[in-house]
Amino acid sequence: xDNSINLSDDTLSKIDEVVPKYPEKRSAALMVIHLVxxxxxxxDDASCEWIARRLELQPINIxxxxxxxPMLREKPWGRKHVRVCRTLPCALRGSYGTCKTxxxxxxxxxxxxxxxxxxxxxxxxxLADCGQGPVVIVDEKTxxxxxxxxxxxxxxxxxxxxxxxxxxxxxxxxxxxxxxKN
Amino acid sequence: MSVSTPxxxxxxxxxxDDPNYSNRIGCYLREGGYGNLKKAFSMQxxxxxEEVLKSGVRGRGGAGFPAGMKxxxxxxxxxxxxYLICNADESEPGTFKDxxxxxxxPHQLIEGMMITAFAIGAKQAFIYIRAEFHExxxxxxxxxxxxxxxGFCGNKILDSEYSCDLVVHRGAxxxxxxxxxxxxxxxxxxxxxxxxxxxxFPAVLGLYQCPTIVNNVETLxxxxxxxxxxxxxxxxIGKPNNTGTRIWCVSGQxxxxxxxxxxxxxxxxxxxxxxxxxxxxPGRSLKAVIPGGSSAKVxxxxxxxxxxxxxxxxxxxxxxxxPLDFDGPMAAGSMSGSGGIIxxxxxxxxxxxxxxxxxxxxxxxxGQCTPCREGSLWMRKISQRMCSGGAREEDADLLLSVAKxxxxxxxxxxxxxxxxxxxxFVTKFKDDFIRKATDSPKERDPKSxxxx
Numbered sequence: 148x149d150n151s152i153n154l155s156d157d158t159l160s161k162i163d164e165v166v167p168k169y170p171e172k173r174s175a176a177l178m179v180i181h182l183v184x185x186x187x188x189x190x191d192d193a194s195c196e197w198i199a200r201r202l203e204l205q206p207i208n209i210x211x212x213x214x215x216x217p218m219l220r221e222k223p224w225g226r227k228h229v230r231v232c233r234t235l236p237c238a239l240r241g242s243y244g245t246c247k248t249x250x251x252x253x254x255x256x257x258x259x260x261x262x263x264x265x266x267x268x269x270x271x272x273x274l275a276d277c278g279q280g281p282v283v284i285v286d287e288k289t290x291x292x293x294x295x296x297x298x299x300x301x302x303x304x305x306x307x308x309x310x311x312x313x314x315x316x317x318x319x320x321x322x323x324x325x326x327x328k329n
Numbered sequence: 330m331s332v333s334t335p336x337x338x339x340x341x342x343x344x345x346d347d348p349n350y351s352n353r354i355g356c357y358l359r360e361g362g363y364g365n366l367k368k369a370f371s372m373q374x375x376x377x378x379e380e381v382l383k384s385g386v387r388g389r390g391g392a393g394f395p396a397g398m399k400x401x402x403x404x405x406x407x408x409x410x411x412y413l414i415c416n417a418d419e420s421e422p423g424t425f426k427d428x429x430x431x432x433x434x435p436h437q438l439i440e441g442m443m444i445t446a447f448a449i450g451a452k453q454a455f456i457y458i459r460a461e462f463h464e465x466x467x468x469x470x471x472x473x474x475x476x477x478x479x480g481f482c483g484n485k486i487l488d489s490e491y492s493c494d495l496v497v498h499r500g501a502x503x504x505x506x507x508x509x510x511x512x513x514x515x516x517x518x519x520x521x522x523x524x525x526x527x528x529x530f531p532a533v534l535g536l537y538q539c540p541t542i543v544n545n546v547e548t549l550x551x552x553x554x555x556x557x558x559x560x561x562x563x564x565x566i567g568k569p570n571n572t573g574t575r576i577w578c579v580s581g582q583x584x585x586x587x588x589x590x591x592x593x594x595x596x597x598x599x600x601x602x603x604x605x606x607x608x609x610x611p612g613r614s615l616k617a618v619i620p621g622g623s624s625a626k627v628x629x630x631x632x633x634x635x636x637x638x639x640x641x642x643x644x645x646x647x648x649x650x651x652p653l654d655f656d657g658p659m660a661a662g663s664m665s666g667s668g669g670i671i672x673x674x675x676x677x678x679x680x681x682x683x684x685x686x687x688x689x690x691x692x693x694x695x696g697q698c699t700p701c702r703e704g705s706l707w708m709r710k711i712s713q714r715m716c717s718g719g720a721r722e723e724d725a726d727l728l729l730s731v732a733k734x735x736x737x738x739x740x741x742x743x744x745x746x747x748x749x750x751x752x753x754f755v756t757k758f759k760d761d762f763i764r765k766a767t768d769s770p771k772e773r774d775p776k777s778x779x780x781x
Contacts, residue, residue: 168496170410170453171537176518177501181460208518215520216501217692218460230461234422235623235685235780236580236671243779272504272689273422273623274461277580277669278587287463320464323432324351 152197158186162201172202176212180219188223217271225260225267227305229253230284231293234273237280244295245281246270252302276319285310288318334604335595340566340574341550342590345433352468354475357436363481365556369444370487377448381552383560385572389426390416390507390545391622391667392742393655396552400449400542402532409539410452413493414516415442417458417465417546418500418507421622422689423669426576426588427546431458431465435472439495441549443482444556446493449542454495457512460502469497504693508741509543511695522697523741547576567593570639571654575665579606581672582613591653598657599649602672613674617758618648620658621666623686624746626753634661663753679761680720681780683754684712688781690747701744704735708751716781720766725755728762 150159161182166175179198184190190198195209202209213219231237231246246257249268255261257270276282279291283298285305293301293316304310344350344360357363369377382397403411415438419427430438438456446454458466473495476482484492503521505511510529511521513536528534535541551573555563564572571593579586584607591601598618602608609615615630628648635645638660651657658665673682691709696702708731715724732748732755739745755762773779 168494171517173518174498174516177515178499181499181501202518204518211520212501212518215695216503218502233685234689235619235682236423236669238685238780239581239671239673239677239682239778241778243781271502272692273420275419275425275428275459277423277425277671278578280580284461319432324348 149197149200152183152187152194154183154186158182166202173204173208176202176204176209177216180209180212184220189220191221223260224269225255226265228267228269228286229305230269230271230274231257232272232274232276232280232282233270234277236273236277237282240280240292241294242281245283245293245298248295248298249302252299252306279319288320290316290318334600335591337590337605338566338574338592338595339590340554341437341547341576342429342434342588345429350434352433352435352472354436354472354479357434357440358479362436363440363476363479365553366440366443366447366481367487369447369556370489370491374448374450377444377556380560381448381555384551384555384563385560385570386548386551386555386563387570387572387655388545389547389551389575389668391421391664393665396544396548399532399544400445402530403449403542404533404540405450407533407540411450412536412539412541413442413446413449413451413454414509414512414536414541414543415454415456415546415549416507416509416512416543417456417462418512419462419546419667420459420504420507421624421667421669422686423578423580423619423622423671424667425578425580426668428462428465429576429588430546430550431462432468435469436476437550437553438469438546439472439476439482441551441553442495443476443486443493445542445544445549445552446495447486447491448552451493451542454493455516455536456495456497457506457516458497458499459506460499466497466499473497503695504689505695505741505743508743511741512543513541520695522695523743525740567595568654571656575654575668577601577653578667578669579672580669582609582674582677583672584608584610586672594652594654594657596653597649598651598653598670599647601653601670603649606672609672609674613676615648615672616675616677617673617679617682619663619669619671619673619750620651620661621664622669623671623689624749625658625666626663626749627757628658628661628663629757632661632757636660676774676776676778678716678777678780679754679758680712680765681716683750684709684716684781686750686754687712687747690743690750694743694747698739698744700735700738701747704731704744705747707731708747712751713781715762715765718769720762720769722763722766724766725759725762728755 253266260267510524515521732751736748
């Protein structure tokens with residue numbers, strides 16, 4: 148198989164692992180797209196063509212997925228991607244204010260990437276954690292109860308690269324009881 | 330708390346918030362995990378199905394269709410392979426229960442799925458999980474590999490002749506993938522345009538046109554408990570036709586939002602909001618409640634609901650009296666749906682709340698059917714215009730006429746999901762809609778949050 152889009156060996160082997168899990172190759176399309184996008188940040192035309200060849204499909208079969216699903220991208224987000232939930236339960240707890248704070252602090256309009264490519268902001272639909280809204284996802288971690296005011300401090304820590312070490316904001320994922328107690 | 334308010338009964342979420350319990354297989358086994366898989370494998374597959382039928386368990390994804398009945402519809406004569414899919418796309422706004430199960434107790438789902446797979450004779454099983462659950466997918470992958478090593482999943486389960494692989498499949502952020510035929514299209518690697526029923530009932534023509542069962546996460550977990558208790562015993566939990574527990578997800582403007590598991594019908598909407606969730610913020614009063622995820626019809630705080638229940642008893646309820654089960658919210662003209670209860674207090678601008686919901690459905694319509702694609706966009710445009718100073722008195726009727734042209738004219742139930750919020754908001758709060766046009770203040774009340 149050619150590797151014209153320069154994927155890492157790790158991604159290539161994950162793709163080789165995931166495709167045979169399905170009775171039909173086409174079913175693996177979303178999972179392969181995710182793996183490519185996770186590494187490259189987006190799925191451009193060359194990547195569509197490569198994925199199509201890998202799954203014995205036409206490029207349009209991949210392109211039509213990229214252009215339909217909200218989380219699939221033709222152009223990459225910023226190096227740090229912030230998602231804020233817009234839907235009613237979070238809005239009832241102030242998520243419009245949260246989004247505004249991030250726009251101001253990160254210097255980027257929602258739906259866009261900052262000029263230096265560092266941050267991007269997405270005001271998106273329900274993230275299924277409505278009980279603790281407003282919900283914010285940074286890359287792959289979910290933070291709860293981030294209203295407009297809290298978001299100021301949150302954004303400062305994010306910009307300083309100190310969010311992970313801060314005790315003020317523990318992600319939903321990090322608050323799970325860890326596997327050591329089995 | 331008033332004397333009569335019942336306590337939570339946690340069956341599905343028994344270990345969810347136990348600090349001494351993790352999502353690893355060791356904890357699950359310590360608590361007797363996979364014992365019910367062994368029990369099920371000592372039975373005939375048909376017997377397992379009979380127990381589920383006897384339990385009366387209804388689907389927890391939204392429609393509330395009896396799970397045992399769904400399994401009965403499976404086309405076994407075709408000779409084609411049978412598939413099982415867990416719908417873990419949890420995307421109805423207001424719902425966050427399946428997340429708790431998958432992140433905190435994934436083996437419960439795997440055990441429920443393998444029992445179900447055995448009962449229906451599935452060749453392969455899938456978990457379709459929404460892509461925003463990044464870590465959830467990794468937790469499930471790890472749990473599946475733990476289960477495979479222990480012989481609970483995959484090849485020759487429990488040293489029997491039965492094998493069934495379980496695969497985690499990630500979506501990519503589209504609400505429509507929660508609709509079962511849309512989900513199937515998505516799992517086939519296509520755009521998730523729902524299929525028309527008939528003929529595409531998944532139990533007959535599902536994944537790869539083969540017989541397929543699609544069940545929600547919570548439903549599949551219930552299967553494990555049905556086998557543990559026996560269908561008959563399970564059916565004694567809750568009320569007739571409303572068996573088992575339900576996880577109610579409360580969001581919005583209450584003091585203690587969160588997930589609460591109760592026996593079906595054991596408490597009222599008022600008890601949940603005012604006792605369990607600590608009521609509203611000081612000085613606020615209740616304005617409206619959406620009882621079953623954002624597509625359910627909104628209930629107005631001062632509404633009266635009366636009529637006759639299926640069993641013949643007459644009822645006359647205020648909003649707070651509505652019993653929380655499947656049939657209660659239905660009798661009140663709405664639905665319990667996926668169990669997502671969204672609470673709004675008197676600071677809420679009801680037109681903005683509707684505009685928020687309309688923006689959601691306009692964004693999420695798959696675009697396959699014209700009435701839904703165009704109608705949901707127009708409802709968004711009209712309601713947004715109303716909220717940005719351009720409201721007209723005739724907008725209320727205009728919105729109703731658009732909604733009416735969507736309902737019943739689409740391939741899947743998304744059309745209704747998009748139309749019902751508008752229909753109920755406009756009909757029940759008509760004064761608010763008229764006032765928006767005639768008497769809208771220039772400045773926003775500082776207590777009233779922006780919703781659109």
